[in-house]
Amino acid sequence: xxxxQSVRIGEHPDYTRFVMELSDQVEFNLTTLADPYRxxxxxxxLGWQLPxxxxxxxxxxxxxxxxGLFKTGVSRIVLDAKSPVQIKNTMMLxxxxxxxxxxxxxxxxxxxxxxxxxxxxxxxxxxxxxxSAAAAPNVQGNVEQARVPVMTPPKKPNKSSKHIVVLDAGxxxxxxxxxxxxxxxxxxxxxxxxxxxxxxxxRTGRYKVVMTRDRDVFIPxxxxxxxxxRAGADLFISLHADTFKDRGVRGASVYTLSERxxxxxxxxxxxxxxxxxxxxxxxxxxxxxxxxxILLDMAQRDTKNQSSRFAETxxxxxxxxxxxLRNPHRFAGFAVLKAPDVPAVxxxxxxxxxxYDERALRSKSHRTKLAETIKTxxxxxFNRIEEANRS
Ligand SMILES: [Zn+2]
Numbered sequence: 001x002x003x004x005q006s007v008r009i010g011e012h013p014d015y016t017r018f019v020m021e022l023s024d025q026v027e028f029n030l031t032t033l034a035d036p037y038r039x040x041x042x043x044x045x046l047g048w049q050l051p052x053x054x055x056x057x058x059x060x061x062x063x064x065x066x067x068g069l070f071k072t073g074v075s076r077i078v079l080d081a082k083s084p085v086q087i088k089n090t091m092m093l094x095x096x097x098x099x100x101x102x103x104x105x106x107x108x109x110x111x112x113x114x115x116x117x118x119x120x121x122x123x124x125x126x127x128x129x130x131x132s133a134a135a136a137p138n139v140q141g142n143v144e145q146a147r148v149p150v151m152t153p154p155k156k157p158n159k160s161s162k163h164i165v166v167l168d169a170g171x172x173x174x175x176x177x178x179x180x181x182x183x184x185x186x187x188x189x190x191x192x193x194x195x196x197x198x199x200x201x202x203r204t205g206r207y208k209v210v211m212t213r214d215r216d217v218f219i220p221x222x223x224x225x226x227x228x229x230r231a232g233a234d235l236f237i238s239l240h241a242d243t244f245k246d247r248g249v250r251g252a253s254v255y256t257l258s259e260r261x262x263x264x265x266x267x268x269x270x271x272x273x274x275x276x277x278x279x280x281x282x283x284x285x286x287x288x289x290x291x292x293x294i295l296l297d298m299a300q301r302d303t304k305n306q307s308s309r310f311a312e313t314x315x316x317x318x319x320x321x322x323x324x325l326r327n328p329h330r331f332a333g334f335a336v337l338k339a340p341d342v343p344a345v346x347x348x349x350x351x352x353x354x355x356y357d358e359r360a361l362r363s364k365s366h367r368t369k370l371a372e373t374i375k376t377x378x379x380x381x382f383n384r385i386e387e388a389n390r391s
Pocket of ligand 1: 170177178240241242
C-alpha cells in the first residue's frame, strides 16, 4: 500500500500549492463541492505516516485539511476553502535528486462563485445499492416519493432468541469528529468503547452485536441507520464524545430523537453531528432531505417511547458510575437516530474539550467502566421487555 510521508501547503504570489509526498505513484480523482467550498481528492487506499493531530499550515483561501479512509479501497483528502477556488494544475511527480518520494501536487487559484459552481463535478455516490435506491431523487424530484423507500420496513432477519444490538462508533476515516485538548480524535475513542462494549455484550450470550464500523473508515449517516434496519436491530446506540466552547463543561449525556430540541446546546450538538457527511466531502446534493420529519405513525411513536425508556435507564446508571451533565437526557433532531422502527440513543461519553473528561476517555480503565455501565443498562432494558412479553 502506498504510504503518505508528508503533506504541506505553500503560498505563492498567484496560487496556493498543495503537496503530498508518497512512497509510490498513485491514481487520483478530483471533486469539488460547494457550501462550504471543498476540494476533495480520492486515492486508492493509502497508509498515513503523518504525526498525531497533524495539521498543515494554511495559506490563501484554504482553511482546513482532513484525511482518512472514505470507504474500503478509497482514501480521501478534503481541503476546506473560505472562498471559491479553482484547480489549476495537478501533477504526479516522480522522485528526483534529493526528493526520494513521489509527489502529488495540486495548484489552486481564487475564482468566482459562478465559475466554481460551473466547474463543479458531481461526486460519486458510494453508498450500497439498497441505500442509494432509497436516497435517489426521482425524475420529478418529488421529495415525498423519494422518501417512501426509507419508510418501508426492512426484511427482519430470522430472529434468534438473541437481542440484536447495533453499536455505532461515531465518525471515522476522513471524518475525525471532535479533537480533544491533547490532540486525541473522537473517532478513535468511540471505536475503542464500541469494541469494548461489543465484547462485554457478546460474553453475556444474550446479544448479537452488529457494529456500523470496526475500523477507521467513514460511514455516511444514512448508511448507519440503514445498517441498523437491515440487521433488524432491537436497539441502536451511537457513541460520541464531542467538544463544547466552555472547556469547564464535562460529563456524559444521552440524546434521543425529537422534532424540537430540548435546549439550544442539544440543537447545536445535533447540527454539528449532522454535518459529518459534509465534513467527509460526501455529496449530499443527490440525496433527498430526510432531516425534516416524516410520518409520525404509531410505530414511530412506540419507537420513540422505547428510546426514551432506554435513555432514562442509561442516565440513571451513568449518574451512579460517572459524571453526567446537568439534565443528562436531552432531545434533538439527530440524523443518525432517524430509523423509524429502531429504538435509538446517542451517548455523548464526555467532552473532549474538557481536560479531565479527555484524560478519562483516553484511559482504558475508564472506558471499561463506561462500557460496563452501558452493558448494565442494556441488560435492564431488555429484562423489562422480556418480563413484559412473559406476562
Ligand atoms: Zn460526534
